[in-house]
Each structure stands twice: as C-alpha cells, then as structure tokens.
Amino acid sequence: MNKKTKIAGLVGNPVDHSWSHVMHNAAFDALNINAAYLKFKVDKLEEFIDYFRSLNIMGFSVTIPHKMEAMKYLDKIDNKAKKIGAVNTIVARNNKLIGCNTDCDGAVKALKSKTSLNRKNAVILGAGGSARALAYGLSENGANVTILNRTAEKAKSIAEDFECGYGPLKDLKNIKYDILINTTPVGMHPNADISPIPKNLINKGSVVFDIVFNPYKTKLLEFAEKNGCATIHGIEMLINGNALQFELWTGKNAPVQLMRKKVMDCMKNAGNKN
Numbered sequence: 649m650n651k652k653t654k655i656a657g658l659v660g661n662p663v664d665h666s667w668s669h670v671m672h673n674a675a676f677d678a679l680n681i682n683a684a685y686l687k688f689k690v691d692k693l694e695e696f697i698d699y700f701r702s703l704n705i706m707g708f709s710v711t712i713p714h715k716m717e718a719m720k721y722l723d724k725i726d727n728k729a730k731k732i733g734a735v736n737t738i739v740a741r742n743n744k745l746i747g748c749n750t751d752c753d754g755a756v757k758a759l760k761s762k763t764s765l766n767r768k769n770a771v772i773l774g775a776g777g778s779a780r781a782l783a784y785g786l787s788e789n790g791a792n793v794t795i796l797n798r799t800a801e802k803a804k805s806i807a808e809d810f811e812c813g814y815g816p817l818k819d820l821k822n823i824k825y826d827i828l829i830n831t832t833p834v835g836m837h838p839n840a841d842i843s844p845i846p847k848n849l850i851n852k853g854s855v856v857f858d859i860v861f862n863p864y865k866t867k868l869l870e871f872a873e874k875n876g877c878a879t880i881h882g883i884e885m886l887i888n889g890n891a892l893q894f895e896l897w898t899g900k901n902a903p904v905q906l907m908r909k910k911v912m913d914c915m916k917n918a919g920n921k922n
C-alpha cells in the first residue's frame with residue numbers, strides 16, 4: 649500500500665465471518681489496481697461515513713445491520729436501491745457517495761441457475777435488508793412471494809411495498825411453496841448447528857436457497873438435501889454480488905472465475921465441506 653492506494657471494504661457488525669476481502673483483493677491484484685479491501689466492524693455508521701468520505705476511498709460493501717440506515721448518510725441512491733429500500737454497496741464517485749444494491753441481481757442470478765421464477769410460489773424467511781432485495785427481485789421476475797418473519801410487522805412493511813403475502817414464521821406449515829429462501833442470519837458461523845426451520849417443514853422437491861454463506865453448507869441446506877430438494881448456497885449470491893460491486897467500483901469486468909476459486913479455496917482451508 650502507498651499514498652495512492654484506494655480503500656474499499658466491508659462495513660457491518662459482525663464482519664469476521666465474511667470472505668469478501670479474499671475475492672476483492674485477488675481481483676485488484678489480478679487487474680493491477682492499487683486498492684485494498686478491508687473489514688470494518690462498525691456500530692456508529694454515521695460517524696464512520698463522515699470520517700471516511702474525505703479519504704481516498706473507492707467504496708464499501710454494507711452488511712448486517714446497516715443496509716437500510718446507510719441510505720440516510722449518502723449523497724445519492726440509485727433507482728434500484730431506492731425501489732428496494734436497502735443499500736449493500738457504496739460507490740465513491742466525483743466526491744459523492746452513491747448507494748447501490750447488488751444483492752438483488754446476485755441472488756436472482758443464483759436462483760435462475762436452478763429454477764425459473766415466473767409464477768412460482770416463493771417463501772422468504774426474514775424481513776431485513778436482504779429480504780427486501782429478494783422480495784423485489786422475485787416479484788420483478790413474476791414469482792408469488794410470501795415473507796415470514798419473527799417480527800411480523802416488518803414482514804408486513806415489505807409485503808406492502810412489493811405486493812407480497814406476509815406473516816409470522818409459524819405460518820410456514822400452512823404454505824405450499826416451490827422456493828424457500830432463508831435471509832435470516834440463523835445458522836451463520838459460529839452458530840452453525842441451528843436451522844431457521846425444522847426439517848419436516850421443508851417441502852420435498854422444492855428449491856432451497858440459504859443466503860448465509862459461512863458455513864458453505866448450512867444446517868438448513870443439509871436438511872434440504874436430505875429431503876431431496878435442489879439447494880443453492882449463499883456463496884453463489886456473494887460471488888455474483890461481489891463481481892457486480894467490483895465492476896461498479898473499477899469500471900472493469902470482474903475476474904469472476906478467479907474470485908470464485910479464491911473464495912472456495914479459503915472456505916476449504918477453513919474446514920468447510922463442499
């Protein structure tokens with residue numbers, strides 16, 4: 649690093665579990681871009697953004713729990729992030745900070761690799777920033793979406809924005825779905841032994857997508873495999889989303905295969921089984 653090195657990074661809490669630094673730093677190296685991607689464990693988001701906006705920054709990834717709050721402190725929000733109501737990417741351009749959302753396209757691409765979405769019944773567990781991105785992406789692609797959340801009021805607010813059904817988590821037993829998506833952090837490292845729902849509530853033959861990416865195979869995906877479901881790992885959304893972030897920050901095509909290889913190698917070294 650030197651005086652010209654641009655700073656990018658992940659802003660959230662927790663951030664330890666993330667693998668994004670592995671992908672972005674490998675991509676910067678491969679394309680000879682003088683930048684470094686760091687992890688910032690941040691509680692006071694406004695102070696963080698105020699401080700960093702005057703430095704030599706390229707942009708940030710935003711994660712749990714700041715995706716909605718971040719919108720308040722930026723200069724501009726792009727159309728998609730505005731419609732979704734959550735920002736997972738900040739781009740520094742001409743001394744302005746622009747909020748974008750790559751979660752939506754990253755997740756939709758991962759889903760479309762396993763299933764069509766038009767007219768499918770999809771259930772989203774959770775009603776945070778990622779759930780908003782998924783609800784928007786699925787609705788735009790013609791799926792019938794139901795949001796189930798621990799706090800049903802939050803599910804209601806997303807449902808009103810995207811014309812979805814909603815309810816508390818216990819409603820799952822009454823719903824016939826083709827696609828089930830977990831957007832809660834339940835099952836995430838270091839609490840990898842738990843699933844957001846019991847095995848008997850996973851419909852046989854459905855497609856199950858867990859956006860949690862550490863561990864690689866979550867308890868929910870393990871149950872889904874045992875029930876004969878097609879599964880989608882959270883790492884697919886992360887790779888797709890990070891590639892889009894890289895392109896927004898640098899204006900260059902992301903070396904996706906390299907990013908995939910680096911993150912998969914890291915996960916294997918950390919003891920994750922494929």
Ligand SMILES: NC(=O)c1ccc[n+]([C@@H]2O[C@H](COP(=O)([O-])OP(=O)(O)OC[C@H]3O[C@@H](n4cnc5c(N)ncnc54)[C@H](OP(=O)(O)O)[C@@H]3O)[C@@H](O)[C@H]2O)c1
Nearest residue numbers: 712774775776777778798799802831832833859882885886
């Ligand atoms: N694969 C990827 O690329 C990718 C991208 C984005 C996020 N993620 C992962 O997705 C997860 C959620 O991120 P987010 O930014 O959407 O978080 P968020 O905005 O904080 O939302 C979390 C949601 O999960 C629910 N929840 C939290 N703990 C719960 C529990 N113990 N039981 C039941 N529900 C619970 C919350 O319910 P309440 O409303 O009741 O609080 C909330 O609706 C994180 O693990 C994150 O790492 C992965």
